[in-house]
Amino acid sequence: MADTKELIEKLVREEVRALSAYHVPAASGYIKLDAMENPYQFPAELIDEWLQVLREVELNRYPDPGAISLKAELRKAMHIPVGMEVLLGNGSDEIIQMIMMALARPGATMLAPEPGFVMYRMIALFCNMEYVGVPLNTDFSLDMPAMRAAIEQQPAVTFLAWPNNPTGNLFAETDVLEIIERAPGLVVLDEAYTSFAGKSFMNRLGEYANLVVMRTVSKSGLAGLRLGYLAGPAAWLNEFDKVRLPYNINVLTQASAGFALQHAEILDEQAARLCGAREELFAALKALDGVTPYESAANFILFRVPAGQATSVFESLKAQNVLIKNMHPTGGMLENCLRVTVSTPEENAAFLDALGQSLD
Numbered sequence: 001m002a003d004t005k006e007l008i009e010k011l012v013r014e015e016v017r018a019l020s021a022y023h024v025p026a027a028s029g030y031i032k033l034d035a036m037e038n039p040y041q042f043p044a045e046l047i048d049e050w051l052q053v054l055r056e057v058e059l060n061r062y063p064d065p066g067a068i069s070l071k072a073e074l075r076k077a078m079h080i081p082v083g084m085e086v087l088l089g090n091g092s093d094e095i096i097q098m099i100m101m102a103l104a105r106p107g108a109t110m111l112a113p114e115p116g117f118v119m120y121r122m123i124a125l126f127c128n129m130e131y132v133g134v135p136l137n138t139d140f141s142l143d144m145p146a147m148r149a150a151i152e153q154q155p156a157v158t159f160l161a162w163p164n165n166p167t168g169n170l171f172a173e174t175d176v177l178e179i180i181e182r183a184p185g186l187v188v189l190d191e192a193y194t195s196f197a198g199k200s201f202m203n204r205l206g207e208y209a210n211l212v213v214m215r216t217v218s219k220s221g222l223a224g225l226r227l228g229y230l231a232g233p234a235a236w237l238n239e240f241d242k243v244r245l246p247y248n249i250n251v252l253t254q255a256s257a258g259f260a261l262q263h264a265e266i267l268d269e270q271a272a273r274l275c276g277a278r279e280e281l282f283a284a285l286k287a288l289d290g291v292t293p294y295e296s297a298a299n300f301i302l303f304r305v306p307a308g309q310a311t312s313v314f315e316s317l318k319a320q321n322v323l324i325k326n327m328h329p330t331g332g333m334l335e336n337c338l339r340v341t342v343s344t345p346e347e348n349a350a351f352l353d354a355l356g357q358s359l360d
Contacts, residue, residue, distance in 0.1 A: 015125055022122070030323040031350055033341040036165075036193075036300050038221035040270045040344075046263060053259050054252065063251040070254045073261040074229055078215070084205050085234040087241055088249050092192060092216040092228030093119050096159070099188060099230075100127040101243045103156040111155035111183075113142060115166055115327075115334055117190065120159050129156075138333060140167040140294065142175045154184050161190040163197050166327055166339050168296030170197060180208050186236065189213045193298035195220045195271040196278070205232055212236055219299055220267045222260055225253045274299050278342045284352050290359060300341045302327065302334075305359065310336045316358035322351050 002010070008017070025034070042050065064070075071086045080086060089095035096119055100110060104127040112120045114133040124131040132153060134146045151158075158179060163170050180187045187210050189201045194215060202213050212232030217225060227249065230237060260267065278296060285293035285303050293303040305313050310328035317324060325339040340351060 019122075019125075022118075025323065027323055030318070030321050031343075031347050032323050033343055033347065033351055034323045034325045034339075035223075036219055036298070036341050037223050038219065038270055038274065038299070039347060040221060040273070042221075042260070042263070042266060046266070050256065050259050053255050057251050057255050059251065061251070062247050063249060063254055065247055067249050067254050070249070070258045070261075073258045077261040077264040078229075078231075079202060080231045081203060081205050084231050085237040087230040087237045087244070089228040089230070089244075090248050091218065091226045092190065092214055093123070094244075094248065095214055095228045095230050095240075096120065096123050096188075097126070098240045098243050099157060099186070100124060100129050102240050103186065104129045105156070108156040109153055111147075111150050111153070111158040113147070113160070113164070113171075115164075115330060115332065116159070117161050117165050117192075136164075136167070136333065140164065140169050140333075142171050142179075144175055144178070147175075147179060148182065151179070151182050151184070156185040158183050158185065158187045159190055160187065161192065162199075162201070163193045163297040165192065165298065166300075166302055166325070166334070168294060168298045168300060168302050170199060170297045173199070176201070180211055183210060186210050186212065188230075191215045193219055195267070196275055196299045197297040199297075202231065209233070217257060217260070221270055222257060222267075225257050225260075227253055227257050271299075274342050277345065277348060281340075281342055281348050281352075284348075285355075288356065288359065291355075300339055302337055302339045304337050307336055309359070310338055313355070313358045314338060317351070317354050320354040320357070322354045324351070 067088050074080065074086055089098065100123050109130040109132050110124050111132045113136050121131050121133065132150050132155060134143060134150050137143050160171065160176060160179065162176065191200055191213055192215060194200050205211060205213060212230055214230045216228040278299065282293050282301055285291050285301065290306045291303055293301050311326060314326040327334040327337040327339050
């Protein structure tokens with residue numbers, strides 16, 4: 001009988017064996033500025049109300065399979081247009097997976113600009129879908145001639161993160177509209193950071209037969225709930241719903257997210273506070289010798305340090321108990337780049353102090 005290694009080599013897809021699992025570094029004891037999380041929690045009195053809601057949850061029962069009540073709260077809080085359907089996922093990652101599973105015919109391709117959200121490429125591979133990545137211009141804008149050429153390959157789906165991750169910028173609206181109009185397949189506007197952008201395509205749903213909008217509540221302060229949602233025409237979402245695993249949104253997430261969305265004004269106030277802090281942090285980074293920050297419409301800032309220093313700066317920050325994201329190993333136009341989450345005034349100040357001590 002074959003040993004374990006031989007069985008794995010025989011049965012597990014070669015491209016999966018070549019991968020490394022998605023790595024999330026341990027963050028205990030650090031000022032955690034690597035994952036674009038909202039640092040603020042709900043006021044204490046609302047936490048007490050939330051706990052009362054949880055006391056009434058029946059853990060012995062399966063969750064509402066359609067999450068009807070939660071969808072109703074999302075429609076109100078997120079201004080989803082009348083006539084558009086809503087599909088929920090365990091984070092936006094699961095929604096990306098559902099879309100690709102439904103569209104992954106033999107030979108089908110998906111298209112996305114690069115650098116972009118790493119899960120687009122990874123899930124395309126998981127679903128045996130060909131991935132076409134189009135490099136951005138050096139200023140991180142869309143390379144429209146290259147995008148037009150890639151669209152000629154007839155992608156089944158195009159993902160556009162708006163604002164983009166990890167660069168933080170909003171692509172020109174005219175460019176996004178041109179891609180929607182040219183694309184022969186579905187276009188997914190990934191608006192994970194819409195709370196900080198001040199712009200959205202949500203109100204354009206229904207104008208284009210191939211447009212859907214994907215979001216998550218993670219960046220708004222509810223990352224622990226793992227809730228993503230897709231809005232768009234029912235005809236599209238009904239097909240994606242067929243590959244959704246049953247009961248994918250658990251009872252605690254449904255109850256907690258529904259409660260939080262009833263107090264959406266608090267999430268909005270926190271986002272406004274972070275937008276103000278983002279501008280202050282950007283100005284402080286810009287004032288540092290050798291540091292080049294890039295304008296952001298998200299809750300993080302990508303910045304470049306002098307050549308050859310990114311990893312040493314990252315390690316020095318970590319030694320000072322400040323954890324950010326080292327983008328340098330990605331290579332390409334992200335060489336010498338780091339990414340920091342915008343946080344509270346105290347944590348932003350601690351990061352800036354540590355960064356000042358880390359630069360040569």
